[in-house]
Amino acid sequence: MRDTYLWLLQLVTGAIIAVFLAVHMVMMHLDNIVGFFGGHISEPSSWSSMIDRAKEGWWLTFYIIFLALVLYHAIYGLRGIVLEVIPSGRTERVMTGMIWAVGLGAFALGVYASAHLFTR
Amino acid sequence: MRVGSPRENYLGLRGWVWAGRYDIERYLYSLHRITGLGLVLYLFMHLTVMAIVRGILGEGSYDDVIDFFEHPVFKVGEYAVFAAFVYHGLNGLRLIFQELGFLLGKPKPPIYPFRDSLRRRRPLTLGMMGFVVVLAAFVLTDFAKGGP
Numbered sequence: 272m273r274d275t276y277l278w279l280l281q282l283v284t285g286a287i288i289a290v291f292l293a294v295h296m297v298m299m300h301l302d303n304i305v306g307f308f309g310g311h312i313s314e315p316s317s318w319s320s321m322i323d324r325a326k327e328g329w330w331l332t333f334y335i336i337f338l339a340l341v342l343y344h345a346i347y348g349l350r351g352i353v354l355e356v357i358p359s360g361r362t363e364r365v366m367t368g369m370i371w372a373v374g375l376g377a378f379a380l381g382v383y384a385s386a387h388l389f390t391r
Numbered sequence: 392m393r394v395g396s397p398r399e400n401y402l403g404l405r406g407w408v409w410a411g412r413y414d415i416e417r418y419l420y421s422l423h424r425i426t427g428l429g430l431v432l433y434l435f436m437h438l439t440v441m442a443i444v445r446g447i448l449g450e451g452s453y454d455d456v457i458d459f460f461e462h463p464v465f466k467v468g469e470y471a472v473f474a475a476f477v478y479h480g481l482n483g484l485r486l487i488f489q490e491l492g493f494l495l496g497k498p499k500p501p502i503y504p505f506r507d508s509l510r511r512r513r514p515l516t517l518g519m520m521g522f523v524v525v526l527a528a529f530v531l532t533d534f535a536k537g538g539p
Contacts (some may be wrong), residue, residue, distance in 0.1 A: 282487050289480040296473060303533045310444055319451050326444075338438075345431045352424065356404065377438055378510025 275345060291337045325388035338381045339376040346370050416509055416516060421483050426475040433472050469489045470534045481526075485519045488512070 296333055297305065302312040324330045350366050402410055407421045444456050459465075488494050489512055496511060 282491070285480075285483045286487060289484065292476060293402070296476065300469070301530065301533045303536050304529070308402045318453050318457075321445065323454075340432060345434050348427050352428070356445065358398075371452055377435065381438060381444045384442035 280345060281347050284340045288337075288340050288344055291333070291340065294333075295337070313329055323325065325385065325391075331389050332383060335382060340376060342374050342377055346374050414509065417519075419482055419516070423479060423486075426479040429475050430472070430479060433475075467533065470531065473530055473534070477526050477530070478523050481519050481523050485515060486510075488515065 298312060299315050302315070325387050350370060353366055354362055408423060410417055410421075412435075412473065440456065444453050489508075494515060495508065
């Protein structure tokens with residue numbers, strides 16, 4: 272029962288990530304295509320442009336939600352594959368421990384870096 | 392965790408490459424896994440590099456790193472990540488439709504030849520894959536021009 276909800280959450284996060292990641296990818300890479308449609312993106316990966324975004328509350332919120340969704344989706348997906356390849360109760364316990372450690376560690380790192388740039 | 396034993400028809404990692412003459416969906420599943428693993432790998436690299444370089448090391452190191460990743464090899468890599476995302480995202484959307492029972496169509500009397508749910512959704516599958524190809528090619532035009 273519990274696993275069903277975890278799986279459902281995988282579908283829900285997946286659908287939301289499709290939207291969030293599309294925004295992220297279009298902004299970071301598709302400058303020519305956005306330009307063709309009348310938008311304007313200049314050097315999204317330059318330091319100054321990155322700092323401007325890092326100081327916007329909307330972008331901070333966007334990226335922290337995005338980070339949480341992506342980490343859940345990625346780590347749950349990985350868990351499924353590992354449990355399929357090496358199925359045992361022990362694998363599940365080890366995976367659960369690793370998920371919390373890696374997931375929370377990565378989330379903390381991301382939030383720390385974003386908060387540091389936001390308040391800088 | 393309950394494990395059925397013996398696990399019949401379990402092909403393991405070998406089955407990701409070739410599982411016999413199955414339909415296209417079986418191999419889309421393999422590709423979904425491979426792109427998924429690739430994206431997980433990229434996610435953790437991206438997260439670590441960006442958090443450490445931006446949040447901790449600062450401007451000088453950030454510019455060096457961005458210059459380093461301007462190399463054509465990394466541009467090709469970035470396109471591969473983009474293409475993997477397009478595939479994984481659209482195929483994932485198809486799986487959501489498939490697994491939650493959307494677009495199943497009206498029930499029909501079981502007259503031979505029977506059509507299973509996979510075959511009924513075959514147009515959706517092919518349409519999605521067509522969309523993946525079109526979108527990936529469209530994005531390639533932007534990457535080919537260079538820039539960020």
